[in-house]
Amino acid sequence: MIRTHYCGKINLPNVGQIVEICGWVNRKRNHGGVIFLDIRDIRGIVQVVINPDNKDFSLAETIRNEFVLKISGLVIVRGKGLSNPKLISGEIEIKAQNIEILNTSKPTPFQINAINISEEIRLKYRYLDLRSDAMQKRLHLRSRITHYIRKFMDKHDFLDIETPFLTKATPEGARDYLVPSRTHPGKFFALPQSPQLFKQLLMMSGFERYYQIVKCFRDEDLRADRQPEFTQLDIETSFMNENEIMTMMERMTIDLFKSVINVDLGNKFPTITYKDAIEKYGLDCPDIRIPIQIISIDKLMKNVDFKIFSEPANNSNSRVAALKISGGASISRKNIDKYTKYVSIYGAKGLAYIKLNKNGPTSPILKFLDDEITNKIIEITGAKTGDIIFFGADKTKIVNESLGNLREKVAKDLNLFDTQWAPIWVVDFPMFKINDNGSLNATHHPFTAPIVDKETLKQTAKTAFSRAYDLVINGSEVGGGSIRIHQVEMQKTVLKLLGISNQEAQDKFGFLLDALEYGCPPHGGMAFGLDRLIMIMTGTDLIRDVIAFPKTQTATCLLTDAPTNVPKKLLRELNVKISMPEKN
């Protein structure tokens, strides 16, 4: 051991001891006659004093920020008025005896812990960025979270079993990352979008309870909360129904929040149906910290002399709805314009509103509505003086998405949150999404069990519910799962409904269909987006903030410069030829 103590762990009890510390120079203050060094290690910072009579004083003068030092010295109480309450170790300091420079450092491209450094620079010098307090804290917390989860899983008899990264391309879902096979020219592995089928096979193998904290890969365009490689907490169990699984996952989540960040999520998460979530919040991942709901006013608008409202009110694929914001009458014209532009992202052609001022309602649309209708709107939305009512009138999807997102946007701007934490289960998902051409896609994935038997499913595919469930916390989908299909005939029925031919089903999922015929137990599970969960728990909006070495929005690594060209020889070995896209 070249050190006896961590910097951040030295305090009053150590006064009088000779300690040896190692760490980085967080800051140096040279007063000519006396030099102060703030030395930083994994546990914190401690101040070292070097007096002119120290044999290493002239060496100390050459020290710069981020040098790595080994220092031995005497722990002393700071003099009266000299303590620093901002430092945990601020009551004491180390009077240096020996100073050894273990390594020097060039001036860093940015100051560690400086705020506002552009992400481009941070990612290029990620190893320096990770020295910052904020990143250290987040990655520490991440480790405590995964450790807690492993403990919980282990306690409940879940086995940690690894599944392959080099696997088979899937026909549906996200775009696959592909890996060329050298030994099989022209063929490719795919990196898994999730271990879904392998964990089901493990149930068929009789392991009964499986979990894995595992990377997943999806080659799709990125967002603030999406990375091309991300981590799932992947879970599967046999012989449990959805309520049992949800209860167990709920327990884990509650205990995790309590023990790691001391947040109380309550004893039981509320549940909402998919249909209600969409109707009331416009989105399938409702943020119920916000005490505002979208209110349908189709019936009211059927006969008004205002086509923009009456037409969608009379069309079954459309919707007219209102969003009342308490105290929103103070929103300026300029900000309403801003919101109008915001909802246009989701296809809304405008954003009608009524403000309730002291002198009564004011709005550009009042002239199209008679007083009776206006009063009914006010009544149905419960609006009071000082409120604003926004309206959406368009295709249902556009109204839901624009008012749903507007609801969250306005709530953020005006700080309309009721509580700090709001977990909720979303259940009763439709089994299928209906495409414009009438074909079906799985809402969850093709292995999700429907509530009904296979004959009923065939008759009612477009309205059938699945046995899927999503966990949403603060408007962020942190996990989802389902009871899976465990009978081969049902699986074949679902694949058929999805438009997958017998031949294609055999090619893509033959191994699963085969396995289902050898005593597959009823099973189900869940997958948590671990990065998103950690984002919520660390209070950041950027997934890159909870990943040590993340990719940019175009899926490059600014640190290593990946992806790069490779030598032609390698491509020849892989029998891969490059054909560049043509440029116009």
Place this chain on the structure above:
RNA sequence: GGAGUGGUAGCUCAGUUGGUUAGAGUGCCUGCCUGUCACGCAGGAUGUCGCGGGUUCAAAUCCCGUCCACUCCGCCA
């Protein structure tokens, strides 16, 4: 594939209507300084104004193209 924002000193940014030698803070270097803790004081060095082209007597500034980063739509079973 599309929309928006940004790119000027190592870093964070300002830069007016196109007009002299492109600035500030911070960092860096040098000197001074024995109690600071974002130490202080004095001095100094540092620019591919993202890149390419165009307009102009003159471009960081206007126009066209392009690259990079970020946010969003599409996409993400």
